[in-house]
Amino acid sequence: MKKFKDEVQNNLFGIGEKNQYGEFFTGQSYLKTLLDSPDTDLLMANVSFEPGCRNNWHAHNDYQILVGIAGEGFYQIDGQAKKVLHPGEVVVIPKNTKHWHGATDDSWFCHLAIMKKSAKTTWGDPVTDDEYLA
């Protein structure tokens, strides 16, 4: 039994649509855009992950902020141990820092992602099962 399906599917921001950037993910993710305004230089979206789903190793050329909303997730910065991300926790990924994020293997997860509109993302290899479960 996978955990937190109802909490993530009914999270306060909504789960949105199947993620059009899915080619850079292992497993199924969903994207709900929350901010589309000319009055700010930021993008904000709610990203939801089915159990086991994670994005590829990648880096942004500016910061990214992850805000845990529901369920239970993982994130890892290259060269550091994988960490658990819970609802209410806020993580800053520094610019030009290789990392990945997603759900845990037995739980759904969603987090807000906040970054500059101008930030560029460089996508790398998928996170292998050995890396994901390490």
Next chain:
Amino acid sequence: MKKFKDEVQNNLFGIGEKNQYGEFFTGQSYLKTLLDSPDTDLLMANVSFEPGCRNNWHAHNDYQILVGIAGEGFYQIDGQAKKVLHPGEVVVIPKNTKHWHGATDDSWFCHLAIMKKSAKTTWGDPVTDDEYLA
């Protein structure tokens, strides 16, 4: 009976401490800082309001983003009608725009506030009961 006390007091980010900027508020508010990192140019905090609490009319010299988290709130931009803000809703206050925000008169409320570290706030008059209840 005031609504959403438990939801706001137990919101996923925590309610934090009594707001040190309370001189610019009518009623009791609370502040929980969520971001304190040299790797981003943003501030993020969760601001909680007891029923009837609102901040003074004010303006920032850069954008501010409000993200409804729990309860039910109001916000108003000068010259426009007061609007209700619910959990999951995201509002952008453009730079140099006079506005106020807070709880409704019969509900607790909390929202995330996101703005640049460099933004300056100019505080104005309290929101009168006539303005608040209009």
